[in-house]
Amino acid sequence: MSPEKKKFIAVIGGGQCSAQEAKLAEAVGRELARRGAILVCGGLGGVMKAACKGASSEGGTTIGILPGDSRRQANPYVRIPIVTNIGYARNVIVVKSAQAVIAIGGSHGTLSEIAHALQDNTPVIGLNTWSLSRNGQPENSIILAQDAAEAVDKALDLAKN
Amino acid sequence: MSPEKKKFIAVIGGGQCSAQEAKLAEAVGRELARRGAILVCGGLGGVMKAACKGASSEGGTTIGILPGDSRRQANPYVRIPIVTNIGYARNVIVVKSAQAVIAIGGSHGTLSEIAHALQDNTPVIGLNTWSLSRNGQPENSIILAQDAAEAVDKALDLAKN
Amino acid sequence: MSPEKKKFIAVIGGGQCSAQEAKLAEAVGRELARRGAILVCGGLGGVMKAACKGASSEGGTTIGILPGDSRRQANPYVRIPIVTNIGYARNVIVVKSAQAVIAIGGSHGTLSEIAHALQDNTPVIGLNTWSLSRNGQPENSIILAQDAAEAVDKALDLAKN
């Protein structure tokens, strides 16, 4: 696949995560790499590390948009560390650099990324993550998936140009 | 009240809003100014403008953290325009510059601010705004209020140092 | 003077400075406050602290755009702390929030602020600060001043709308 046709997909989730979430994230990373996509993430541990590990095991490219001031903050599976030093404002860059987002579990940082993506009309695929309601009405803007393969399918199908 | 004792409270909400939300935001702004608090917001229209208008009518100080490149982007009731030009990454600065946050209605931008505040353990008081659940379990981190006075009371009580 | 007519002037310079630079910065701050201007700075020590001290002594308003994650990082003379947590990328915000910039001494951080201001066509008044040449040709874009009063005069005269 020529580089310019490759899709950039963000995987977002907690810097700490359960064993089950890590397994899911690793499967998502693997599947993205097999399908020729480039993985974008926040570059740290937990879901980010597991997804990068999966992508790496299939020879995929992994980009880590780091909050801090050093490339050494990146997990060992990040091939392209981007050093921002803008703290959690870097969440916006993770999302804007991707054509679709896959959210796995996650805490409030992940929620901020989901919100920034929805604000930009970037598709968000959710695996065991947040659900939202506004003024008491459920808001179905997060697209649900049951497993890694379905999440990657949907992310690649719905990816923005 | 000596300046150093004044509390900084963010009011967040949509750049467009209903007449009811505007009325609520104006009442919140007024009440904050009466209580000697300094209003921080994103500096644009809708809820932000209404809150600034309310605070202004009581002689309060209003800070607008603007996403764009010009002070002229500020609504007319902003007394201290901060020109960031970092787009919606400025949402993080709105929240970090406040000791508590009052959310009124709002769309995904507001949701990102709520998330950034919760990530920082900054109290979020909600008036007709988002509610959250994670993995199917409600998350009660947004403190509910029924009216402007109650929201301001809670924000001032819970404000971080 | 009505608030909307007040001019926002940045004072930039090292977080550490000589006694002479501190004296100069304090005089600039004092003069800005006497003339009704609002002082914008990076909120830390050295030139920033001295300028805020001077402005404070004349009852002026002082805004500190902080690089870190806490309002407690501000020097004691900052009345309006803005907490960015975006590190030295906040230099851009200091400059964009001002209608003219007064540079006093300074190191590479100050040089970055001078450069960002010149990029935006924001007037830069220099007191014992950097001088520039490009491809061996002097570049006279920094306007020189001999003392605090002259620097403030020029900043207020040349301030952008």
Added chain:
Amino acid sequence: MSPEKKKFIAVIGGGQCSAQEAKLAEAVGRELARRGAILVCGGLGGVMKAACKGASSEGGTTIGILPGDSRRQANPYVRIPIVTNIGYARNVIVVKSAQAVIAIGGSHGTLSEIAHALQDNTPVIGLNTWSLSRNGQPENSIILAQDAAEAVDKALDLAKN
């Protein structure tokens, strides 16, 4: 060369440039790719585009840290577009993501990047670019090179870990 051993080198310079500067930038990009380095730049035209074109012609990896809100802003030789939407505050990220910086010509934006790099003790190699003096004393912190090969040699030799 294993990915983790590759060096990240920024090439900075004007978004518009002379034919001579473009030729120099293209040679720098080519040489960086031949030596296995990864090129980081601001992703736009002029020096950035010429450097990416050179690196691309040798199969190198090119990263473009974009100021705006769309990957379509990148020049056609950027393989990894990073979409920041933080405007010229992204200059800080260009510099922080590199282990050394090569400056070619350039205007005030380039000067801001030189300053941010020097502030971080990141080596700056200059080709026909700015020179600096402080309080009337020349400051020799920019390392001069005479041609593309020398600039790349020095950048790779001096690159930080």
